[in-house]
Amino acid sequence: MLIAFGAMNTTSLELQLQLPFNMAPNRIALRKFIRFQLEQMGVGNEAHHFEDLALELARARVASNVVRATGPVQSGGDQGRDFETFRTYLAKSPIAGSTFVANASGTTIAFACTLNKRIDKKIRADLSTIFGSGTRPHSVAYFCVPDVPVALRHKLQAHCREVYEADLELFDGQQISDMLSDGDTFWIAEHHLSVPSEMFPPVTVDDEYQELKERWFAGEAHGPGNLAEFLEIKRGLRRATFEEAAKPDLEGWMRRMALVKQIPELERKATYELAVASLRGRGVLDAEGGSLPSYFNSLPNEPELEDVEDLACLASYASTASVFGHLQNAGDNVDKWVLRAAEAITDALARPGSQSRRFRLLRAQGQNAFLGFWQRRSKEAGLSGLAMWSEAADIAERDPMSDPTTLADLLLLIAPAVGAWPEYQALTDKVDAVISKREGSAAAGDLARDRAIAFADAEQLLLAIDQLQRAKENWFNAETLKGSVLAMLLLSSWYGHLNLPHAARYHASMALYTLVRSKDETLGELSVRSGFALADTFYQAGEFMSYLTCVENVIPVHASYRTDPGDTERHDDFTRAIAHGAIALATAPVIAPEIFARANRVVDRWVIDDVYRDAMRNAALSPPWSTMSPQDFVAKLRSELGQDIVNDARDPTRITWSALGIQWTIVSPKRLRNRADALAAMLQIAQVDLAGLDLVVIPSAVEVRLENGGTKWESRQDPDNGKLLWTLFLPENDDLLTDDTRVENEAQFGLAFIMQALRQVSALPYDDFLKSFESRMERGLWKKIFFIRPPEHLMQEARAMADFERQDGPLLIQGSRPEYEPLAAPELNGPQGSAIIYSAEKAKEMISNRYKKLGAFAARVVPALMSDSRTREILKEQHDVGVKDWELVLILFNIAFNRSVRVDPRGMSAEAYAALKQRMAAKSQKIIDETAAIPFENEWLNADELPMHMLVTIGPVAQSWGLSVQRQTPDFDAIRKLLIDRFRHQEDDVAHDDWFGWNRSQDKDRRATEGSR
Secondary structure, three states: OOOOOOOOOOHHHHHHHOOOOOOOOOHHHHHHHHHHHHHHHHHOOOHHHHHHHHHHHHHHHOOOOOEEOOOOOOOOOHHHHHHHHHHHHHHOOOOHHHEEEEEEOOEEEEEEEEOOOOHHHHHHHHHHHHOOOOOOOOEEEEEEOOOOOHHHHHHHHHHHHHHHOOEEEEEOHHHHHHHHOOOOOHHHHHHHOOOOHHHOOOOOOOHHHHHHHHHHHOOOOOOOOOHHHHHHHHHHHHHHHHOHHHHHHHHHHHHHHHHHOOOHHHHHHHHHHHHHHHHHHHOOEEOOOOOHHHHHHOOOOOOOHHHHHHHHHHHHHHHHHHHOOOEEOOOOOHHHHHHHHHHHHHHHHHOOOOHHHHHHHHHHHHHHHHHHHHHHOOHHHHHHHHHHHHHHHHHHHHOOOOOHHHHHHHHHHHHHHHOOOHHHHHHHHHHHHHHHHHHOHHHHHHHHHHHHHHHHHOOOHHHHHHHHHHHHHHOOOHHHHHHHHHHHHHHHHHHHHOOOHHHHHHHHHHHHHHHHOOOOHHHHHHHHHHHHHHHHHHHHOOEHHHHHHHHHHHHHHHHHHOOOOOOOOOOHHHHHHHHHHHHHHHHHHHHOHHHHHHHHHHHHHOOOOHHHHHHHHHHHOOOOHHHOOHHHHHHHHHHHOOOOOEOOOOOOEEEEEEEOOEEEEEEEOHHHHHHHHHHHHHHHHHHHHHOOOOOOEOOOEEEEEEEEOOOOOEEEEEOOOOOEEEEEEEOOOHHHOOHHHHHHHHHHHHHHHHHHHHHHHEOOOHHHHHHHHHHHHHOOHHHHHOEOEOHHHHHHHHHHHOOOHHHHOOOOOOOOOOOOOOOOOHHHOOOOOOOOOOOHHHHHHHHHHHHHHHHHHHHHHHHHHHHOHHHHHHHHHHHHOOOOHHHHHHHHHHHHHHHHOOOOOOOOOHHHHHHHHHHHHHHHHHHHHOOOOOOOOHHHOOOOOHHHHHHHHHHHHHHHOOOOOOOOOOOHHHHHHHHHHHOOOOOOOOOOOOOOOHHHHHHHHHHHHHHHO
């Protein structure tokens, strides 16, 4: 047999063995006892009970959404089709009762189990059955009571890989015994193997819990005598459900809570508590056995608030459990239960009550509404839930009896799913403000930190940065300064992950600046971390001499503030410094020999054990470095760093990075390097903040040149067909101003230029862009760019830590260098897919209008072009690469129009140019109406000029979408790419006359192919 489920009766065996002969319980004795009980299943031929045990263990250790192969098939959406097909096949196979399956992130896992001792033959036979369908699992997890020797295990795994191209994982009796002796799975052994709860080694949770346990676990299980005693059992059960250390007691508490159901007035409460404990503690719930149908159908008229909340909560649990296969024997009742809960909440809200009561009901109503989002991915349901919670937050703002932290907890749970929604962000701002007002800014900082970690765990780094920036601000006071510094360091790490070293440097320098001026000696170790984090930003920016010098200055602090400073396993940042130092010594002599002698001198000054220094030099002279050519080094730098290694020894200096699908470059004289660093940091922070918005960015390149000059900050945009080019003029005597005045000037100009630059790369209509930018300003962009000290000040502090010229004199590397393209983080590419202002309906309407207006023109001109082999080939080539008929007709019309208008507008007055535009518009209409007798000569269409005509037509198409192109010299290639990537320019079309005969050509080719057969 393989797997299914139920309770086994081993009472007599339990009486015979008792505990291991009055020995104190321990894990070794427990494993032996569990192993013995498993063997007895084979003796008693209790295969079905072993199947039950294996199913629960599989849910706990392999995949939480395991379902029986013979259970009801539920829709799993598109990605679940193969999964359900495989379930259907297994349900009809000879091993139907012994198998179950799981669908983990689109990967189907088959499970099987057996008590059969002829394990080799049995597993091979079961694998043959499992893989006998067209749809196969990706891996198999097999549970068996007999122990499987290592050699046989490897042999069976190799057999599964070679024959079925799938992985096989075996869990034999020893492994099962070991897993069942863990605290979170012990309840399975207790429930299915009748292992006494007393066998689990005692775990002390705390005095309060121990007193509860001693009171209720002494002697025979008994129920409460009054409400106070029920609340004690409830408290113990809740702790065993949610606290890992108390998990072994879960079964005991559930037995005592089951006795509460005998008290009529407490039956509903006990049913609720048992259902929650089973779902959250065991990970599974039998709806019938847990009395869920009667619970949902027996809600009293005008129930108490707690009853309504429990009903809504249990409906939510049941709905989620059903989706993941954790709910058994529920049939089609789950949707009815969710609806019943919604009705109960609506009825309760209609009755008069206090503000705090309404707050709690709105909170429950929002949870219930969100079920539609989880089940159907209905954004409307999610927005409805947020609106209900927003009303609840409004109540909490004015009602001290309404607890806003409960809303914060719910917002944390849904953060990874809806964190990018503006409505979610507005609600978190509102809730944080209420909590900050009640409990202080530090409490709001805690909430922001929790959301940041949730986003980071879900690999949503932009949202994580946004929330951690808030935590950094809210924690910046004496009591929580350590938390603020830790946030700065984590932000530095996250910006570095996005390949934005200057934003990372700004935050590392901010942390170091804060710590140096703090009087708290306990924060010394954080100074070391800040120093190494700062050094890493120079390495990532391709400033190797600055990196080595910064490490030189950090190592003495490392030696002073850390225990065992030479322990490389304990201090990963020190280990990384040794590794990077070796890379610098290996790379410099090959591709930058000008810095090699200096780099060696700096490393000689590192206050480290000679063992590490020798290891660095030996590594630099060993493979793979010793076998690499200069071309190999350059290729490795391009792929892994995206930067040169001498960016700090060039004049002018160049800072490059990639963000929003654009390569950004800042060029400045070496003397203005601090200001270039500061501008780069400001731009990078703003770009991360705006990357989640759809700015409809035109693919391009941006270059900013810094120069001294004048008495105030000024910018000039210079014409350049290849990129957006600005020159920024910085005040000569700005350093003579007071700090406050300088900060204000830098802030105003910096933000103004950031807005100007982003406006130029965005094709959004001006009002839409302004709204987007202002929304980020309202959410704290200003504080992210200017915090503690102005960016230039912090960059100056950072550069002082890494000043390699202070001791060894100036260094300037001249001449040409290999070109490097900065690495682009996928998170910073901006929104993909259809643009925010794209509409399929609008696209079809515009295309239909073009065909309608130009149809007569096309009917007159295209046949002659298609009858000419030369012009037909030109048009076919464009058709084959995806150019639609409407664009081809538009191009031909543009050629005809240009041939009919031979006026040079240069030197015309504004009035004359306006008159010319009117005449051109009238002429255009005449061509469309065929009232202008203008022929179309085939010679007008040629392959050399076609690209120019295609680009000219792009302007009107972009305008039809409302795109705003602000560049003095528009990049039509980039605009066309934007239209193709974001506006389905080569995908959208509507039915129209086949002027070009493409369909006829396809029919002809098909007939020719059929005839050749």
